[in-house]
Amino acid sequence: MSTAGELLKVRPLAMADLAAAQALSAAHRWPHRVEDWQFALALGEGIAAEAERQLVGTAMAWRFGSDWSSLGMVMVAPERQGKGIGRRLMHALLAALGDRSILLHATPEGEPLYRTLGFAPVSAVRQHQGAAFCVGFHPPRAGERIRPAGRADLAVLTALDSAATGMARGSVLAALLEQAACVVLDRAGVASGFAMLRRFGRGQLIGPVVAPDAEAARLLIAHWLGQRQGEFLRIDMPADTGLSDWLAGVGLPQVDVVTRMVRGAPRPPAAVRSFALVSQALG
Structure with a gap:
């Protein structure tokens, strides 16, 4: 049997993906509209994970000058979590960003992964x-x-x-x-x-x-x-x-x-x- 990794395709996130991306964020109870996704992608770059022609994960980054970037919109379809998809998306983005310092805001579920990738907590943000x-x-x-x-x-x-x-x-x-x-x-x-x-x-x-x-x-x-x-x-x-x-x-x-x-x-x-x-x- 093929593994999840063998079935997974990682590619650039495109504007044509954003209706599916919005549905993915809604599954996580995130409030983002398609317009919010469009605004974010127009300013940055994204990685998509696709399985069986379905969008199952996203991650995005924004470059600020030569030294800094931020990273966000990291999510995996609920039914596919725990299979290494989030880690694979993160590795792809981190490789693209190189030596920049990187800022992100982590949910409790995502924080353990980010720690293993070299991120350290510096404060909290209250919504x-x-x-x-x-x-x-x-x-x-x-x-x-x-x-x-x-x-x-x-x-x-x-x-x-x-x-x-x-x-x-x-x-x-x-x-x-x-x-x-x-x-x-x-x-x-x-x-x-x-x-x-x-x-x-x-x-x-x-x-x-x-x-x-x-x-x-x-x-x-x-x-x-x-x-x-x-x-x-x-x-x-x-x-x-x-x-x-x-x-x-x-x-x-x-x-x-x-x-x-x-x-x-x-x-x-x-x-x-x-x-x-x-x-x-x-x-």
């Missing part, structure tokens, strides 16, 4: 979401204002994001500006942080959020909460931001937590930091 929330008025402090972002802000948004993440994600920010609403926090006339809101999954997603401190991040997030009361919102927030209890208190409870893992050199501290992710895949 908050809900529609029954109410946030009070959060006025800017003296010398601060929140304003809409435009395409002319791309360079400064990219610089802020790079300082916060250590990654060159200009192409991601440019693509986000084409479909997301974005506000900028000016301090004394200088852009010091920003927050985006876009359609994702079951509703709207707040992220990325980059700010110089937790109070500035709270102000930016509260802007979108105030604008979208009654709508389903999601935000993926590093656990050490100090804002998770506040989010739960205003009606966005924590519904999940994943482990942030890095293979390579962790990024150094910066004057601004990330308070919410683009997505768990893109970081």
Whole structure:
């Protein structure tokens, strides 16, 4: 009898696969729409596992400059788990990425595999979401204002994001500006942080959020909460931001937590930091 490995074909993930990929993610109760898959693949690259002409696994990666990348959308059909498909997909992507440092966010099920591949946990990310929330008025402090972002802000948004993440994600920010609403926090006339809101999954997603401190991040997030009361919102927030209890208190409870893992050199501290992710895949 042929083994699962002999029946398995590993090949590049194509746009034509994304309806099947969305069905695969739905089987894992992930909320991604086909449009979310399309956005992710347009910015990166993917590997597909195919058996009997059916898509049975995926993995994706995004390259940020010459030093960094992120990795995500790693999944295997539930009925085919435990047969080494995930490991084979990971090996294929890691070989393509070479010596880059790599960031990923691991579910409890995936974390043991990633540890064997050289990834080490560095923190946690908490997923908050809900529609029954109410946030009070959060006025800017003296010398601060929140304003809409435009395409002319791309360079400064990219610089802020790079300082916060250590990654060159200009192409991601440019693509986000084409479909997301974005506000900028000016301090004394200088852009010091920003927050985006876009359609994702079951509703709207707040992220990325980059700010110089937790109070500035709270102000930016509260802007979108105030604008979208009654709508389903999601935000993926590093656990050490100090804002998770506040989010739960205003009606966005924590519904999940994943482990942030890095293979390579962790990024150094910066004057601004990330308070919410683009997505768990893109970081």
